[in-house]
Amino acid sequence: MPSTDDILDVAAAVFAEMGYAGARVDEIAKAANVNKATLYYRIGDKDALYEAILKRMFAAKVANMEHMLKTFDDAEDRVRAFAAVLVDDEHPEHFSAIMLREIANGGRNLPDSILPFMSRLIGVLEQTLADGVAQGRFKPVNPFMIHMILVGACTLYATNGPIRRRVAKITAHDSWLNAELPISQVARAIAEMLLGGIRSS
Amino acid sequence: MPSTDDILDVAAAVFAEMGYAGARVDEIAKAANVNKATLYYRIGDKDALYEAILKRMFAAKVANMEHMLKTFDDAEDRVRAFAAVLVDDEHPEHFSAIMLREIANGGRNLPDSILPFMSRLIGVLEQTLADGVAQGRFKPVNPFMIHMILVGACTLYATNGPIRRRVAKITAHDSWLNAELPISQVARAIAEMLLGGIRSS
DNA sequence: GGGCATCTTTCAACCGTTCAGTTAAACCAA
DNA sequence: TTGGTTTAACTGAACGGTTGAAAGATGCCC
Numbered sequence: 177m178p179s180t181d182d183i184l185d186v187a188a189a190v191f192a193e194m195g196y197a198g199a200r201v202d203e204i205a206k207a208a209n210v211n212k213a214t215l216y217y218r219i220g221d222k223d224a225l226y227e228a229i230l231k232r233m234f235a236a237k238v239a240n241m242e243h244m245l246k247t248f249d250d251a252e253d254r255v256r257a258f259a260a261v262l263v264d265d266e267h268p269e270h271f272s273a274i275m276l277r278e279i280a281n282g283g284r285n286l287p288d289s290i291l292p293f294m295s296r297l298i299g300v301l302e303q304t305l306a307d308g309v310a311q312g313r314f315k316p317v318n319p320f321m322i323h324m325i326l327v328g329a330c331t332l333y334a335t336n337g338p339i340r341r342r343v344a345k346i347t348a349h350d351s352w353l354n355a356e357l358p359i360s361q362v363a364r365a366i367a368e369m370l371l372g373g374i375r376s377s
Numbered sequence: 378m379p380s381t382d383d384i385l386d387v388a389a390a391v392f393a394e395m396g397y398a399g400a401r402v403d404e405i406a407k408a409a410n411v412n413k414a415t416l417y418y419r420i421g422d423k424d425a426l427y428e429a430i431l432k433r434m435f436a437a438k439v440a441n442m443e444h445m446l447k448t449f450d451d452a453e454d455r456v457r458a459f460a461a462v463l464v465d466d467e468h469p470e471h472f473s474a475i476m477l478r479e480i481a482n483g484g485r486n487l488p489d490s491i492l493p494f495m496s497r498l499i500g501v502l503e504q505t506l507a508d509g510v511a512q513g514r515f516k517p518v519n520p521f522m523i524h525m526i527l528v529g530a531c532t533l534y535a536t537n538g539p540i541r542r543r544v545a546k547i548t549a550h551d552s553w554l555n556a557e558l559p560i561s562q563v564a565r566a567i568a569e570m571l572l573g574g575i576r577s578s
Numbered sequence: 579g580g581g582c583a584t585c586t587t588t589c590a591a592c593c594g595t596t597c598a599g600t601t602a603a604a605c606c607a608a
Numbered sequence: 609t610t611g612g613t614t615t616a617a618c619t620g621a622a623c624g625g626t627t628g629a630a631a632g633a634t635g636c637c638c
Contacts, residue, residue, distance in 0.1 A: 177614090195482065197399035201598060211615050218613090220596070239599080273481050280477040281396065282539035294540070295548045302553070320553045321530075321566055324537070328524075328529030336525070338483035339495070347496045350523045352503070365522055372574030402624060412589050414626080419587085423624070 180218055183208045188229045192270030195277045196226060196285045228366050233271055234293035240264070241300045251308030252371055258301055259367040263330045263359045272331035298323055305374075314374045322370065329366045352361045380546045381419055389430045393471030397427060397486045428488045434472055435494035441465070442501045452509030452573055459502055460568040464531045465562045473535035476528070499524055506575075515575045519528050523571065530567045535560050 178186075186208040190199045201222055203211040219225050244257045265271055280287050301323050308314035319342075344353035380386075387409040402423055406413040420426050445458045466472055479487050502524050503552045509515035545554035558566075 177570050193483070195396060195398060195478075197396055197483075200596090202596090207394040207501070212598090213616085214614055216599070243443065248426050276477060277396075277542060279533060279537045280474050280481065282394070283401075283543060283547075284535070284542075288543075291544050294544050297543070298548075298554070304487060317570075318553055318556070318566070320541075320556065321563065321570070324534045325526060325530040325570065326562075326566060328531075328533035329526040330529075331530035333522075333525045334484070334535075336465070336480045339480060339487065340521075342484060342487075342489075343495050346492050347499075352519055353499070355519070355521065362522065362525075365519070366526060369518075369526065369574035370570070373570035374573070377578075401622085403622090412587095413624090414590090415588055417625070 178208050178210055179311050183210060183215060183219065184225075184229055186233060187225055188233065188270050191226060191229060192273040196222075196281070201225075223285070223287070226285060227289065230287070230290050231293075233274070234290055234297075236266065237261070237271060238296050238300075240292050241297060245300055245303070251304060251311060251313045252375075255308075255371055256364065256367045258304060259326055259330060259363040259370075260360060262326060263334055263363045272334035274329050275327070276335055301326070310373075312376060315376045317374050322374070325370055326366065330350040330359070333362045333366075340348070347348070379409055379411055381497055384411060384416060384420065385426075385430055385433060389434065389471050389475070390428050392427060392430060393403060393474040393478075397423075397482070402426075424486070424488070427486060428490065429468055430489070431475070431491050432494075434475070435491055435498075437467070438462070439494050439497050441499075442498060446501055446504070452505060452512060452514045453576075455505040456509075457565065457568045460527055460564040460571075461561060463527060464564045473532035477532050477536055487518065502527070504578060509575075513577060516577045518575050523575070526571060529565065531560070531564050532565045534567075 181278060183204070187199075187204045190204050190207065194200070194203075199222075201215065203210055204225070205215045208215070210218075215225070221242060239256065240261045244261050245254065248254045248257050263272065298320065302319040305314060305317060305319045309316050340353055348351055378558045384405075388400075391405050391408065395401075403413060403427070404418070406416045409416070411419075416426070420429055441462045442459070444460050446455065449455045449458050464473065485543075499521065505522040506515060506518060506520045506523060509518050539556055548554055
């Protein structure tokens with residue numbers, strides 16, 4: 177019999193792949209090998225299921241991010257690590273796809289209980305950048321803009337594989353589109369490019 | 378009596394706000410003040426409606442982008458203009474929200490007929506960057522990565538308003554989140570930061 | 579212009595399917 | 609036997625899509 181955590185794993189995958197509106201409770205129950213009523217008994221309705229997934233996902237991400245702050249002291253290393261943690265899904269967490277959908281959706285299905293996690297995530301970056309500016313390493317920048325660049329570029333790359341491959345197939349000059357770089361490497365490159373843009377020269 | 382174009386305007390807004398799976402054909406018909414059967418007679422089913430919107434949207438975006446190439450000669454100006462055109466929705470086109478959803482969705486509802494437009498969009502940036510490198514202005518870079526940064530950061534900012542405001546409300550240290558910068562200004566800042574990262578110093 | 583036929587456009591009502599959520603019975607361990 | 613847990617079957621609402629008949633529009637011959 178699958179544990180509640182197993183069910184959440186399956187549900188996260190379905191929500192990530194299909195979105196909230198596209199996800200089917202029947203499909204989640206079937207894929208998790210539990211009866212739909214069991215799912216309702218153990219977790220609750222579709223909203224509760226979604227909230228449970230988000231909570232688990234964000235709690236892990238925030239914990240990793242705040243641990244990262246303790247691990248690195250150098251401001252540039254922290255920016256690199258921020259990008260790395262952002263795209264690092266330990267169990268397949270599907271963080272990027274779910275975040276992207278939620279933002280495009282205007283947070284219509286985002287429960288209030290998740291907002292503090294998001295606030296702390298931005299807080300980590302805000303502190304990192306402020307420290308860098310205080311040390312004279314970075315130009316003064318809007319941390320929220322940096323957040324958009326990092327999160328946007330990383331999550332977009334993390335999720336655009338299927339479309340990229342289709343576009344590559346019809347593009348004559350396809351050298352770059354076919355690269356298939358691992359997301360960790362892309363996150364690194366994005367962080368590096370960003371650092372080039374904010375370093376006080 | 379609303380024209381077919383009027384219907385497409387309304388449908389684009391609904392698809393942008395609710396996503397493909399979340400959009401209701403009945404709702405589109407009602408909001409456009411036409412009977413549902415009229416919509417089916419004039420345009421076709423949900424897929425055809427979605428394809429018509431995407432075609433109109435991408436054709437306009439690609440045309441603007443290729444016109445931009447003729448307007449600007451300087452490589453840096455072209456990168457700035459690329460970002461500006463990306464976020465510029467002349468009629469409220471909802472380009473960003475629909476693109477973001479489509480990517481997060483793995484392009485499941487993206488018809489093949491749209492792929493050439495996407496290819497040309499990337500082509501414009503590829504050419505811009507290649508010219509810049511040839512002129513010794515830019516470091517050699519992966520244009521697709523640049524594309525991810527520009528599209529990711531711009532579209533994310535263009536659509537994250539509702540969530541940003543909710544997070545700002547619960548964040549004590551809210552100075553940056555409350556900025557409410559116009560998207561054109563943000564696109565400019567992102568382009569500028571990016572240029573800082575790729576300029577051959 | 580008047581009469582008539584043909585094509586286009588509109589509409590309310592309807593159909594089969596799918597969905598989230600419920601029920602009541604069955605199961606099982608203590 | 610009791611109380612927590614699981615199940616197949618069910619429900620009512622909502623969905624995408626269809627229909628057939630009525631209302632306009634268009635053209636054409638006299």
